[in-house]
Amino acid sequence: MQTYAIVGKNVPRNDAEAKARGAALYTDDLKLPGMLVGRILRSPVAHARIKHIDVSKALALPGVKCVITGEDTPKVKYGNWRLFPDTQDEYPLAVDKVRFIGDEVAAVAALDADAAAEALDLIEVEYEELPGLFDTGAATQEGAPVIHEYCPNNISVNRKIQYGDIDKGFSESDYIREDTFHVHAVSHAYLEPCSSLAQVDLDGRITLWTSTQTPYIVQCLLASTLGMRENDVRVIKPFVGGGFGGKMELRPFEFCAAFLAKKTGRPVKFTLNREEEFLTGRRRHAMTLHSKVGFKKDGTLMAKDLKIRLDGGAYNAMGPTATFLCGNFGAMLYRYPNYRFLGEHVYTNKPPASAMRGFGAPQSLYATEVQMNMAAEELGIDPVEIRLKNAQVTGDKIPDVATISSCAFKESIQKVAEMSDWKNKRKNLKPGQGIGIGCYSFISGGVFNWFNTQFPFSAAEIRAYADGTVHYLTMASDIGQGSDTVLKQILAEELGLRMEDIRITSADTAMTPQADLGSWGSRVTLMAGNAILDAAKKLKAQLFGAVSARFNLNVIYELECKDGRVQAKGRPEKGVSFGEAVAMVQKANRGEQVVVRGAYTPRDKGLVTPAFSFGAQVAEVEVDQETGVASVKQMWTAHDCGTVINPKSVEGQLNGSIQMGLGYALSEQFVMKDGQTLTTNFLDYKMPSALDMPPSKVVHIDSYEPEGPMGAKEAGEGLVSPTAPAIAHAVHDATGYWCKDLPITPEKILDGMKQNKK
């Protein structure tokens, strides 16, 4: 195992102090002279034609500077799947129709928030209501109302995956089971509400400060919806208080801020309130998963046939990717010799679902893992053993997807069993107590270019200075996950510098190198990390050249950047300080600044991802026999994220994942009635708090991913998946109840316990 100076160390996050002191500025903290306040008028009906909108009274209100409706805009549809323009189904402001309660109908810019709010009440909209579709069953029935004209059956995307011989696989199976799982929609519940501030620059260009995971995507889609050229739009990401997939698309308020800024010539800011967030924000897809699996008696997996339906809500959003990934996650983790998948993305008149941490995995793996535990029970095999028998290993090929270049899944299973004292606990827990296991595999960014970018997937620029510092520029987006710190660690390690020697500028589409596709799918460490190493390699070549020439080094010398020096390997006397080496290169180029650029785009890595991470988790649960309330007593996790760049950061990700997994499994729920979201605050929407967190132990398995920077791959997103199936398993262990319909509420547990007693 290679030893590192900075990689693998608990370096404090570079934003920690600013956040602790309250000095970190989020978008809503930004104020510009003459700034107007924006508000959006939303549809109160789930499905309707817009007959008429009268904004005259709103416009007449003192303090109101501008009111816009869809009719005022260029009416350009957008969506993240630029590669397939047919999938782009959303207008920034509704044109002709509204499709869910909360759909954006008009926007106002006013001198203050009161005037803006009052103006909303004065906009008169005449709707012709249409029947609403609130579940995928109703939406796909013959003769159902059509939500989007272009899509008469309301199934906007379907995705098939097939390899092996599925019929043969089942015919050779000794044991086959079929289950239908329902998983529910949950909220990203990022603590920073969405906010955008737009300003018209010189020459009519737009600068948009926005709370986003994907500045580049927002830049491109905002430009197209405004009818502008991409580079006439500049997107800057200030500090972001979480995204989790909910801030990775162009959003109507971003368009409205920019459009109103252009119309009024003044800066315009929109900040959503929590009610708007819950009412209209993206959410994780609710799905129905029908899974059929076949095993040999000894537990060997023979075949899997997975059919899923996503409740997409009113628009595609990231649904196509979730559909695609869900099918891929269905074939990951274990060796399925024969596999078939059919995924359908269905429109309903509900708030659009989209990407959320895990991106199809929490749903897909809930089915996989619960069913695996069911099968193990019925086959009489320890759930740990059945997993070890089928687990993917390094070098495994997933047909049409990739060869897995590193995989410490078996080690993770073994380790978590050992940590949790699995064998003993399984036998010796008291009644009402249970233990369960869940596993995951996840991607390290995507390969499939759905956004159709012409730029590298990630790029890096390094400017090196004679004072021993470097300035690192990247469009990668730290959204609270700490990527700026991790990327700085990688660069510091590679250049033999200290963290404080590196200035980082990230996520500004005009200033940082084009492009980076953003923070989603756990792509940043691997992709931006590889881009920075590519740039660093070019820088080192120049520095090494200068030092070789200065010290007249024999050509066979290897050189290194270490401890702030550039030198012949292990021979500090044959070298100079980093700054001196930079000065030499600069002198050799007649003073020109030392600047290098690097890039990374995964190539020849299949269709899904360049690298796979793995892990296993055990949950211990106690169920109150009277109330049915399940409490998680302890969590154990062992996982393979390749080289751990920053252990504390990975642990932070783990804690966040467990918190999200807990909520997903036990408490979070959108209560809805006829398309109306009723849980629109944190009292009703029960997200676990710090007080709900169980003790947790984690082991990072030693592993090295050849495609990753210094061996690193995904950490923290995959971990959101195993918690719910592990808890479901433990609940079953404690009560006999198998939950196939998330969340695992006390009512369901009590009901399940009653059924079992019968």
Add this chain to the structure above:
Amino acid sequence: MQTYAIVGKNVPRNDAEAKARGAALYTDDLKLPGMLVGRILRSPVAHARIKHIDVSKALALPGVKCVITGEDTPKVKYGNWRLFPDTQDEYPLAVDKVRFIGDEVAAVAALDADAAAEALDLIEVEYEELPGLFDTGAATQEGAPVIHEYCPNNISVNRKIQYGDIDKGFSESDYIREDTFHVHAVSHAYLEPCSSLAQVDLDGRITLWTSTQTPYIVQCLLASTLGMRENDVRVIKPFVGGGFGGKMELRPFEFCAAFLAKKTGRPVKFTLNREEEFLTGRRRHAMTLHSKVGFKKDGTLMAKDLKIRLDGGAYNAMGPTATFLCGNFGAMLYRYPNYRFLGEHVYTNKPPASAMRGFGAPQSLYATEVQMNMAAEELGIDPVEIRLKNAQVTGDKIPDVATISSCAFKESIQKVAEMSDWKNKRKNLKPGQGIGIGCYSFISGGVFNWFNTQFPFSAAEIRAYADGTVHYLTMASDIGQGSDTVLKQILAEELGLRMEDIRITSADTAMTPQADLGSWGSRVTLMAGNAILDAAKKLKAQLFGAVSARFNLNVIYELECKDGRVQAKGRPEKGVSFGEAVAMVQKANRGEQVVVRGAYTPRDKGLVTPAFSFGAQVAEVEVDQETGVASVKQMWTAHDCGTVINPKSVEGQLNGSIQMGLGYALSEQFVMKDGQTLTTNFLDYKMPSALDMPPSKVVHIDSYEPEGPMGAKEAGEGLVSPTAPAIAHAVHDATGYWCKDLPITPEKILDGMKQNKK
């Protein structure tokens, strides 16, 4: 003459609309959450030792967050002449001594302006007063008090220039005259008062928004005075409302903002009020010039011996450069076969003088031009003719300085004489009316590297996009003179684009390419213009390569960027749009963004400047015989600035120059008493207003400077010099009075008229 699409056109300034709408943000417009207000305590005495400072009462005042004195600081001296560290004589806050009334003694950061102002009153400073020196005579007397310990005779810099044989020159002269001229100090009087806002970034770095002409210089000197590394300081120039040389150094409030931001962890802003500006701001050097010139009878110049003394005030500031340049200006404009110069920069206990528009030229040329007119009169030669006889021409060598690569001085003289109907007017003006001429030569930026930069003098980056736009990054500073527009014109011309196709980012030391030495000495058009052409050449090479390959062009084809296309010259069908060409280059580089960098440093261009501009001006004046008030009736100007990039912009510069020249000649004056400036507002300090402006006509002489971008060179700074001598000449013509002691006040005119009557 080459024809251009955009160069030479009256393209509107890119900031015009923002400024007209009030949307342009100057430093004082910027607000950050938690921002503190800074104020400076200044010395009320001209020369004293600081015995003791007690800040405890100020610190105890509610709302006061921090108070600093020189003792709290790293005590690092600074000054722009980094190449000679001995000349760096200034502390950001006084250490041990104060040297002028207004010298910075302490600084306060408070919650609001009232608390900050009150805190100043509560700081107790005990001074031991020392004798003050208020003119260069007193300061250079044997036994005079010493202002700076390192400089016992108070002469901090002396500069000698000599070529030819001065004694022989005079001995061969038929006519010799010696005159002593006194020119006075005047204020830059920029309309935007100085302002700086500092913020502590992540990792303790500093970002400083500041109203400056020289972001790079401020970055470097701020870093050294703070004890930080250069690249841990970022300087951003917002819109600037004029500089004229008064904002080209590090200034104490910039240091105080940064230092207090570090101490308090909060943003801190300082904005000077007009009284502080007049009391303590830099000013143009007052000088005494003793000039001896020898002529042949026919008016041929034989020799010049120039001795000057600059009243530097308490610190060197840009005095060394002014001294150096003053000597060089003394040898420019005319052919001096024998020349000797001695310049002395003298410390006094007055506010420091420094660079101001013209940078030594207005003083030097006042002496040259008035003396030339005196000589012409005495030799009985028309002042126009004596100039034409001695005027420099293209190809002239100034020993040790440079070869003049373009010079349309004679054409300028002839043209202005023709425009003004010189010969007729001279004879036919009524009593009390007069006409006079003044000429100038000026530099297009400096060659001598007094700042000791290791970077190119100017650099440029171009990022080109497939959407047909480019992003141009430069550290050059638009301070209201319109350089951003002019540089965009040069780039648009070179790339065959429109103005709106170019985004410009300028003057941000962290983001724009290192370096640019700033806006002074009329360096921007030539130097930044050459840097951008260097970058454009590299970009075009790539675009041409892609088009040649795509169209399989014979190697002898010349290609061009024209009308938004990249094509074989004159054959649009063999070419593609600019954006398509960029996309091709990008594709060829696997998607990597198309980025090029260029640079310019004058080399092999002597010691002073790469290019010289020239011009001549005629003023018509009427003097009220009762009051002595001189009114300028009309101005005519003909000048050679090489290719005129933007005629309206040059005319704007001319109008500003005339306004400044008028004030210098007739009305502006610092009234001082024992080192105390008494004229500290615009009522007392009489700057000409728009209503005082005479009608003006201008002709740009057709000329091409080989070293300049598209033939361009300096415009607008040199023009500040001829106005005062032309007016003085006209006043003499009207009254018989020769002013050798600026300004030409009504009292002096009346007095002069009386003398002549005697």
